[in-house]
Amino acid sequence: DAKTTQPNSMESNEEEPVHLPCNHSTISGTDYIHWYRQLPSQGPEYVIHGLTSNVNNRMASLAIAEDRKSSTLILHRATLRDAAVYYCILRDNPGTALIFGKGTTLSVSS
Amino acid sequence: EPEVTQTPSHQVTQMGQEVILRCVPISNHLYFYWYRQILGQKVEFLVSFYNNEISEKSEIFDDQFSVERPDGSNFTLKIRSTKLEDSAMYFCASSATLSFEQFFGPGTRLTVL
Numbered sequence: 412d413a414k415t416t417q418p419n420s421m422e423s424n425e426e427e428p429v430h431l432p433c434n435h436s437t438i439s440g441t442d443y444i445h446w447y448r449q450l451p452s453q454g455p456e457y458v459i460h461g462l463t464s465n466v467n468n469r470m471a472s473l474a475i476a477e478d479r480k481s482s483t484l485i486l487h488r489a490t491l492r493d494a495a496v497y498y499c500i501l502r503d504n505p506g507t508a509l510i511f512g513k514g515t516t517l518s519v520s521s
Numbered sequence: 522e523p524e525v526t527q528t529p530s531h532q533v534t535q536m537g538q539e540v541i542l543r544c545v546p547i548s549n550h551l552y553f554y555w556y557r558q559i560l561g562q563k564v565e566f567l568v569s570f571y572n573n574e575i576s577e578k579s580e581i582f583d584d585q586f587s588v589e590r591p592d593g594s595n596f597t598l599k600i601r602s603t604k605l606e607d608s609a610m611y612f613c614a615s616s617a618t619l620s621f622e623q624f625f626g627p628g629t630r631l632t633v634l
Contacts, residue, residue, distance in 0.1 A: 443621060454525075454612045454625030455556075455564060498564075505621045506552045508577055511564040 415499045420516045423489045431484040431515055433499030438479050442501040446473065446484045447509065450495045455511070458484065458497070494519045523547045525626035527613050533632045534603055542598045542629045544613030553596045554614040554623065555588065557581070564612070570596065603633045 416434040423429045435444065446458040459466055459473045461482075466473040472485040486493055498514040526545045534540050546553050555567040569577040570588050587599045596615075600607055610630050614623040 445621065449564070454614075454628050455623075456625065457622040460621050502621070505616065505619050506569070506571060506576070508554065508566040508569055508579070509556075509564075509623060510566060511556075513563055 415501060415512055417497075417499055417512065417515045419513065420518065422518045422520065423486075423493075425491060425519055425521045426488050429486040429489045429493070429517065429519075431486075431497050431499075431517065432481065433483070434481045435499070435501055436480045438501055439503065441503040443503065444473065444475060444479075444482050445500040445502055445509070446471070447498045447500065447511075448495040449498070449514070450492070455498070455509075489517075489519045491519050491521060493517060523624075525613055525615055525624050527611075527626040527629050529629060530627070531630045531632070533634065536605055536633055537602050540600050540603055540631065542600075542611050542613075542631070544596045544598075544615075544626055545594050546596055546613065546615030547617075547624055548594070549617060550615035550624070551618050552576075552616045552623075553588075553590070554616075555598045556612045556614065556625075557609040558612065558628075559606075559609045567598070600631075603631075605633050607631060608633045 445460040447455045449455045461473045474483045496514040496516050528543045553570040556564050558564045566579050568582045585601050589597050610628045612628045613626045616623045
């Protein structure tokens with residue numbers, strides 16, 4: 412599996428946008444970029460995924476670099492509930508395993 | 522909203538005992554997974570299951586582990602002879618065919634004494 416690199420931690424204030432970066436310089440042409448998050452004491456939760464184009468859903472936006480070697484998860488207005496570990500994962504097929512790294516621990520202050 | 526459920530929420534067992542962790546995936550999903558997370562560590566993939574057979578497994582999933590879909594709704598993980606290092610949170614997940622989104626359950630905390 413291609414490797415991703417994320418900062419260990421980030422901090423944000425409530426109501427402010429948050430940009431969570433992920434580097435994946437060895438991504439292959441068939442790898443989709445996935446983001447999951449894990450709230451404290453809960454199971455992981457799907458956030459968003461994309462291949463080449465930027466993606467938006469009700470939770471977040473995913474901005475993918477033109478060369479696909481990096482991506483950014485954007486939370487438009489952080490809330491206290493967004494405090495979680497965010498994982499950037501590459502995966503080429505639905506139905507296959509998610510391989511989690513250490514992710515980025517996001518802290519949100521009021 | 523449909524969700525994955527897991528029972529029990531907490532299981533305490535003695536080393537060497539067998540445990541069965543139970544999961545009810547979302548009803549129209551066809552892919553099932555088990556992951557585990559040792560306290561303070563990352564989430565680790567154990568096994569995936571599709572069409573009544575294992576489709577993928579990790580090095581962690583050795584002969585001590587087995588999975589089964591005994592009926593149309595349950596998906597179980599059995600650990601035959603538990604070890605202290607099996608203490609972890611075990612998460613079940615499911616996904617629909619051709620969907621990239623996996624839905625995770627709340628987890629079962631397994632404590633091996």
